[in-house]
Amino acid sequence: MLSNFGITVSIISLLLTTSILYLSYYDLKSSGNNVSKKIYKFAFFQIVFTFLGFITLIVAYVISDFSLINVYENSHTTKPLFYKISGTWGNHEGSLLLWINILVLFSFLFLILNKNKNKNFKLYTLIFQNLLISAFLIFLLTNSNPFSLLYPIPTEGMGLNPILQDPALAIHPPLLYIGFVGSSIYFSIALAALISKVDSKSLALTIKPWVSVSWTFQTLGILVGSIWAYYELGWGGFWFWDPVENSSLMPWFLMTALLHSVLVLERRIGLYSWVIILSILTFTMSVVGTFLVRSGILNSVHTFANDPSRGLFILSFLALMVFSSIFIFFKYAPDDNKNYKIFSKESFILANNWFMIFFLAVVLIGTLYPVFLDTLTGQKISVGPPYYNFILAPFLLPLLFLMTLGPKHKWISSDMIGIFNIALFISVILFIIIFLSIKDSSILMLLILLFSTYLITQTIFDFYEKFKNKNINLSRIISHFGFGMLIFSISLNQIYSVEKSFNARIGDEKNFQNYTIKFNNLETFSKNNFKSVKGYFEIIDNKNTTSQNLTPEIRVYNQPEIITYEASINTRFFSDTYLTMSNISNSDIFNIKFQKKPFMNFIWFSVLLISIGGILQFLRFEKKI
Amino acid sequence: MRKKYLVIIYSISIFVFFVLYLSLGKNKVYTTQDNIGKKIAEVQLNYFDIDGEFNTKEISNFKFTLLNFWASWCGPCRKEHKYLVELSKNSNLKIVGVNFKDEKKNALKFLNEMGNPFSILTKDPEGKKSVNFGIYGIPETILINNELKILKKYVGPINSKDVKEIEKIINK
Numbered sequence: 083m084l085s086n087f088g089i090t091v092s093i094i095s096l097l098l099t100t101s102i103l104y105l106s107y108y109d110l111k112s113s114g115n116n117v118s119k120k121i122y123k124f125a126f127f128q129i130v131f132t133f134l135g136f137i138t139l140i141v142a143y144v145i146s147d148f149s150l151i152n153v154y155e156n157s158h159t160t161k162p163l164f165y166k167i168s169g170t171w172g173n174h175e176g177s178l179l180l181w182i183n184i185l186v187l188f189s190f191l192f193l194i195l196n197k198n199k200n201k202n203f204k205l206y207t208l209i210f211q212n213l214l215i216s217a218f219l220i221f222l223l224t225n226s227n228p229f230s231l232l233y234p235i236p237t238e239g240m241g242l243n244p245i246l247q248d249p250a251l252a253i254h255p256p257l258l259y260i261g262f263v264g265s266s267i268y269f270s271i272a273l274a275a276l277i278s279k280v281d282s283k284s285l286a287l288t289i290k291p292w293v294s295v296s297w298t299f300q301t302l303g304i305l306v307g308s309i310w311a312y313y314e315l316g317w318g319g320f321w322f323w324d325p326v327e328n329s330s331l332m333p334w335f336l337m338t339a340l341l342h343s344v345l346v347l348e349r350r351i352g353l354y355s356w357v358i359i360l361s362i363l364t365f366t367m368s369v370v371g372t373f374l375v376r377s378g379i380l381n382s383v384h385t386f387a388n389d390p391s392r393g394l395f396i397l398s399f400l401a402l403m404v405f406s407s408i409f410i411f412f413k414y415a416p417d418d419n420k421n422y423k424i425f426s427k428e429s430f431i432l433a434n435n436w437f438m439i440f441f442l443a444v445v446l447i448g449t450l451y452p453v454f455l456d457t458l459t460g461q462k463i464s465v466g467p468p469y470y471n472f473i474l475a476p477f478l479l480p481l482l483f484l485m486t487l488g489p490k491h492k493w494i495s496s497d498m499i500g501i502f503n504i505a506l507f508i509s510v511i512l513f514i515i516i517f518l519s520i521k522d523s524s525i526l527m528l529l530i531l532l533f534s535t536y537l538i539t540q541t542i543f544d545f546y547e548k549f550k551n552k553n554i555n556l557s558r559i560i561s562h563f564g565f566g567m568l569i570f571s572i573s574l575n576q577i578y579s580v581e582k583s584f585n586a587r588i589g590d591e592k593n594f595q596n597y598t599i600k601f602n603n604l605e606t607f608s609k610n611n612f613k614s615v616k617g618y619f620e621i622i623d624n625k626n627t628t629s630q631n632l633t634p635e636i637r638v639y640n641q642p643e644i645i646t647y648e649a650s651i652n653t654r655f656f657s658d659t660y661l662t663m664s665n666i667s668n669s670d671i672f673n674i675k676f677q678k679k680p681f682m683n684f685i686w687f688s689v690l691l692i693s694i695g696g697i698l699q700f701l702r703f704e705k706k707i
Numbered sequence: 708m709r710k711k712y713l714v715i716i717y718s719i720s721i722f723v724f725f726v727l728y729l730s731l732g733k734n735k736v737y738t739t740q741d742n743i744g745k746k747i748a749e750v751q752l753n754y755f756d757i758d759g760e761f762n763t764k765e766i767s768n769f770k771f772t773l774l775n776f777w778a779s780w781c782g783p784c785r786k787e788h789k790y791l792v793e794l795s796k797n798s799n800l801k802i803v804g805v806n807f808k809d810e811k812k813n814a815l816k817f818l819n820e821m822g823n824p825f826s827i828l829t830k831d832p833e834g835k836k837s838v839n840f841g842i843y844g845i846p847e848t849i850l851i852n853n854e855l856k857i858l859k860k861y862v863g864p865i866n867s868k869d870v871k872e873i874e875k876i877i878n879k
Binding site: 405 | 713724727730732782
């Protein structure tokens with residue numbers, strides 16, 4: 083029953099989408115300054131029906147309706163309600179439905195929130211957005227239907243991969259989707275602006291709130307994904323340069339560049355074409371990421387089932403999207419004229435863009451190079467952290483420096499601002515204190531520490547100054563402060579991390595550096611959907627004679643049958659203690675991995691600060707309107 | 708001018724899409740089975756308990772060579788060991804062992820208990836040299852002829868069926 087209902091609702095959504103396309107196209111030719119009332123009505127029904135489709139799937143998951151293949155393959159009756167619901171988007175088909183819902187939501191919001199904009203501009207935006215919606219709906223209905231029937235109906239489902247049964251991962255996809263699917267709206271806006279020849283200022287004002295919103299959600303989505311990987315995968319790190327992580331980072335670089343260049347566009351006309359290119363690229367990169375993840379051409383922790391027909395559809399769609407947007411761009415883009423001086427805010431904001439594009443290129447090459455090499459020469463390689471760290475780290479120095487000084491410059495002006503100020507003085511003193519307490523580290527790492535300290539202190543000074551003058555732009559200050567903190571914490575984390583892996587039996591005691599680790603006991607127990615072996619460890623820090631108890635687990639889930647290694651993490655304000663254990667088959671020996679991870683809380687908190695900046699920018703903008 | 712850019716960008720995009728299209732049909736599961744028929748990598752391996760190095764080029768001196776990667780901590784190695792001992796009795800075959808990421812005293816204990824089938828025993832304490840042979844877990848066993856060509860590759864413990872297969876090849 084739910085299957086038929088879901089399919090019907092999706093078909094109605096598709097019909098409504100094509101109707102909107104048809105109506106918008108005809109409304110372009112009509113006289114009058116307002117978008118036809120009919121379009122509003124259709125858009126309203128479009129969002130109602132699309133949303134209904136999504137609710138139908140959620141209901142199917144909640145009541146465990148295994149007549150749907152999708153529910154059968156990804157759910158189980160014994161699963162807690164929360165994970166039944168989040169299981170809806172924990173698979174390819176369901177997440178595609180969520181993706182479509184966000185496309186429609188943004189299309190609808192754009193329509194009702196921009197009542198006073200140029201009519202043709204709005205209509206073209208609707209046309210492009212609804213073209214995207216219809217392409218994804220066709221993909222859903224023909225290739226990846228979450229409502230497909232299964233007969234005979236099984237009594238029990240196959241279960242959700244246990245590593246996905248985690249609160250962080252339940253909210254990670256929706257956050258990330260609002261981020262990169264949200265970028266579709268400024269993709270559509272950009273193309274529409276070109277065709278309907280909208281001026282720079284209205285383009286800037288129209289896309290700015292969407293950029294802030296999608297950027298904020300993208301940042302939060304990446305943060306939550308990273309926290310999940312840290313707690314759940316048991317590798318003890320927060321970023322692995324996994325191809326799929328990279329796929330979420332690449333649109334983020336572009337969104338960050340866009341967030342900055344829109345500020346320039348709002349005041350000057352110089353960057354019109356550039357902002358258009360960035361808007362097009364951001365969504366394109368989001369679809370590229372989707373292609374890489376869903377087609378199965380990359381091996382990664384994000385194991386969507388491998389299906390070449392799926393990849394082919396996304397690839398064809400992507401090609402069509404890229405070729406037509408390049409064509410539209412070349413046909414309609416105006417010639418830009420630059421009118422700003424070197425030491426102006428514009429130049430510094432543009433410098434940000436150059437860095438973001440560089441970072442993007444590095445990550446893109448690192449992600450795609452192995453795919454290209456394998457396809458063209460048959461050679462298999464993998465590109466890992468050493469490549470990224472080696473290439474990206476040195477460029478953090480000038481980036482941090484420009485982030486410190488750039489915002490202090492005025493628009494258009496050409497006076498260079500002195501770099502010797504109290505903030506620099508204080509940060510050098512702070513740095514010397516840190517330097518003296520570090521035993522050994524590379525010069526690059528030390529310089530990064532110095533520059534990030536400078537950025538942190540300077541933003542604090544900026545905050546104080548602006549606060550005094552009551553002319554405060556908190557969004558920039560908080561985000562830049564957050565970024566400074568992030569780089570600072572990551573550097574200290576790298577320098578002070580301790581890692582040791584060893585084999586041990588119950589009763590063994592290991593000593594190294596200042597730590598003693600005792601393997602005290604082992605316990606097995608059964609829970610509803612898994613069996614567990616829990617190790618009891620005592621970790622003694624001999625330097626300040628504190629001890630903590632950690633209990634890593636090995637879980638054997640029964641539906642589906644999967645072994646997971648649950649890290650035991652003791653989080654303190656300054657430092658995390660991290661312990662994982664894995665069994666060595668046919669023996670009573672366990673492999674133990676101990677890690678001391680300083681400043682993890684600071685890393686998470688800094689990213690949160692960065693995203694708060696995005697929220698504040700959005701709110702500030704809303705107040706202005 | 709614009710047209711020129713358009714052509715360049717279109718050409719690059721077409722190339723990228725074409726490669727991505729080709730990559731869709733590729734098998735993404737990592738295997739080393741395509742090494743069969745190729746020459747064995749030239750690698751210097753340290754001897755297990757004497758100074759000096761064994762160069763895999765020296766394999767050409769023997770009619771057939773079985774290169775076996777093992778460790779005392781590896782359960783499946785224990786399981787396959789009796790088959791190696793059985794094969795070591797065949798005069799057409801030399802078995803070269805690579806003791807993988809192991810401690811010497813444990814490895815010696817293992818050989819004392821289970822017997823020593825290796826004509827030549829080398830070690831790879833960090834597991835780095837084994838990478839050159841495409842080893843990604845142990846045990847793995849590679850059968851090589853005197854032209855240094857890889858004839859067979861067994862991932863995981865060998866069994867009685869594999870022993871028969873190997874014997875068939877070397878007794879020809």
